[in-house]
Amino acid sequence: MTKNNVKFRLEKKEDYRAVENLVRESFWNVYRPGCSEHYVIHVLRDDPAFVKELDFVMEEDGRIIGQNMFMKTFVDADDGRKIPVLTMGPICIAPELKRRGYGKALLDYSLEKAAAIGFGAVLFEGNIEFYGKSGFDFASRFGIRYHDLPEDADSSFFLCKELIAGYFDGITGVYRTPAGYYVKDCDVEEFDREFPQKEKLRLPGQLFGGDGEED
Numbered sequence: 001m002t003k004n005n006v007k008f009r010l011e012k013k014e015d016y017r018a019v020e021n022l023v024r025e026s027f028w029n030v031y032r033p034g035c036s037e038h039y040v041i042h043v044l045r046d047d048p049a050f051v052k053e054l055d056f057v058m059e060e061d062g063r064i065i066g067q068n069m070f071m072k073t074f075v076d077a078d079d080g081r082k083i084p085v086l087t088m089g090p091i092c093i094a095p096e097l098k099r100r101g102y103g104k105a106l107l108d109y110s111l112e113k114a115a116a117i118g119f120g121a122v123l124f125e126g127n128i129e130f131y132g133k134s135g136f137d138f139a140s141r142f143g144i145r146y147h148d149l150p151e152d153a154d155s156s157f158f159l160c161k162e163l164i165a166g167y168f169d170g171i172t173g174v175y176r177t178p179a180g181y182y183v184k185d186c187d188v189e190e191f192d193r194e195f196p197q198k199e200k201l202r203l204p205g206q207l208f209g210g211d212g213e214e215d
Helices: 013-027 037-044 102-117 128-134 185-192
Strands: 006-010 056-060 063-068 070-077 082-088 121-125 144-146 158-162 173-176
Touching: 006 102, 013 037, 013 063, 037 185, 056 102, 063 102, 070 121, 102 128, 128 158, 144 158
Parallel strands: 082 121, 144 173
Antiparallel strands: 006 056, 056 063, 070 082, 070 173, 121 158
């Protein structure tokens, strides 16, 4: 990537549709036939847990090529406390620019800003092979469990990065995904009609079949 041409800034209201289209293009047919992430970000902007100070876009030569956002949530600690944390995403880069360093640059920038504000940790679902390069580790190593996941289930998708060293020292508990991430397929379909038509494909490696399940 050519860093001299890259700029990070907060998302503006006039960016909303361009960002939603970018998210749609980036996630289309990746995890399911079509995608829901562009509707998720549309909904989350109005959620009380949305962190406007950490709603970033990435530009190259004036064109928006990436975005990342954060939501406030918490860990239900086993000792009864609620531990404030962040979750992240959707995060994306324009499809033609993936695997060229843009994603890591955006991720590292946004994590640095989250730490500067004073947030203690970020937990979310992702691939350790990519996010591990930016300091994420398996959440299980911090004693944090994913909600509604059986004890013997694979939790390698659930990642954590302490923004304050030792933030989870002496803490074990259960992470709660913000409710805003759970959207109905019928609402996604209605929202998607506002965008140019794209073909939905069933592809190897998709996690969901797109047959009426909720995200």
